[in-house]
């Protein structure tokens with residue numbers, strides 16, 4: 001018997017056929033009306049495709065077998081080791097050597113890598129045109145509590161084998177949504193208790209936690225900027241809980257990505273009122289953080305569009321201005337995502353430098369977009385030049401701690417092997433490690449710093465010092481112009497700077 005649906009593909013055929021047969025048999029014994037049964041099966045399968053989150057947390061029987069998992073989740077995949085640039089082994093590091101010192105610090109301390117639970121363990125490969133393509137062997141097609149726990153165990157085996165110290169999560173991605181806030185909180189508590197046990201055993205930590213305030217229909221107008229008071233309150237309750245569990249898991253940061261905080265049209269939007277509400281929401285988050293003794297850094301993650309036409313946290317400069325206006329700069333830093341940087345028309349390097357010079361660089365969501373594609377593709381970063389520029393900013397910032405590099409990146413829809421999860425993270429880690437090595441070469445070589453120093457040397461003078469100290473008035477400068485005549489202007493040496501950068505790649 002053929003059952004259409006999205007439960008089973010590719011390598012899972014064997015297990016899936018068994019699952020289908022068992023399921024069909026159970027149902028046939030109950031009803032005996034084969035035609036009706038087939039119709040129900042068809043409808044059920046369609047429901048699974050359309051809304052994978054509709055399977056209730058407590059409804060295990062109707063949503064597949066959610067018993068424990070025997071043995072390893074990633075059998076045959078060893079702990080990933082550094083083998084150097086000449087190795088041909090895809091399951092090894094070519095450039096990332098965790099314990100090696102670069103510029104006086106271990107690579108693992110410069111890079112503080114983190115796995116993003118939502119992409120790695122909840123990413124299905126679905127897109128607006130097509131169904132999921134990824135069916136990891138440990139998934140049973142449900143969103144049950146048992147499945148959430150099994151997934152959490154897979155997460156810790158993955159980060160342990162990968163040799164990463166941190167992980168990041170959204171509340172609703174690690175535990176299923178309940179019918180009420182109380183039920184959702186209870187689900188979260190149960191999964192978080194297991195996560196705490198597993199991360200203590202594995203000696204891992206949470207880089208940051210966050211609340212998912214954009215999937216549920218209640219958040220269609222936004223969360224803190226929703227036009228509905230009850231939604232604002234619900235979001236506050238959800239963030240309160242997400243901060244509590246992040247604190248419980250020893251999280252070093254807490255992130256606010258603006259989800260649907262933005263607008264689709266200014267005609268029906270009171271932008272001033274919405275931004276005031278957002279500021280009040282963030283003030284309340286600061287107050288609650290202090291109340292529960294959570295010392296993690298609060299981070300705002302800029303993004304210009306998607307899902308709204310105009311997100312309020314457009315870019316680093318806009319976010320910095322928002323924080324200043326509402327007196328929040330001392331309480332927040334920025335989490336810069338490279339793909340969001342390019343969506344806003346900047347380079348990742350520009351956004352990092354804008355955050356850094358404003359004292360706001362807190363964390364990096366390490367990913368990249370595609371220059372031919374206009375949306376947020378969340379790809380693993382593989383561009384060595386981009387990685388070198390990123391690491392130049394990170395080194396200038398003295399590192400990112402307590403922040404780090406979160407791989408907010410997903411496999412392409414067409415990459416469907418379990419080992420692809422490892423390969424993608426390995427190449428992302430190696431690219432940034434190579435960027436760190438190159439940045440160190442640039443800094444130790446000194447030619448680029450010298451080029452920049454020379455470019456501004458006219459200000460290293462008595463009058464220059466007066467200007468920079470705010471002591472040069474227009475009358476004095478006019479007098480100097482009459483004395484000096486036409487200014488002599490030097491070359492910017494851009495091509496030489498590019499040549500120097502090329503020499504370390």
Ligand SMILES: [Mn+2]
Pocket residue numbers: 337339340376377378408
């Ligand atoms: Mn993104």
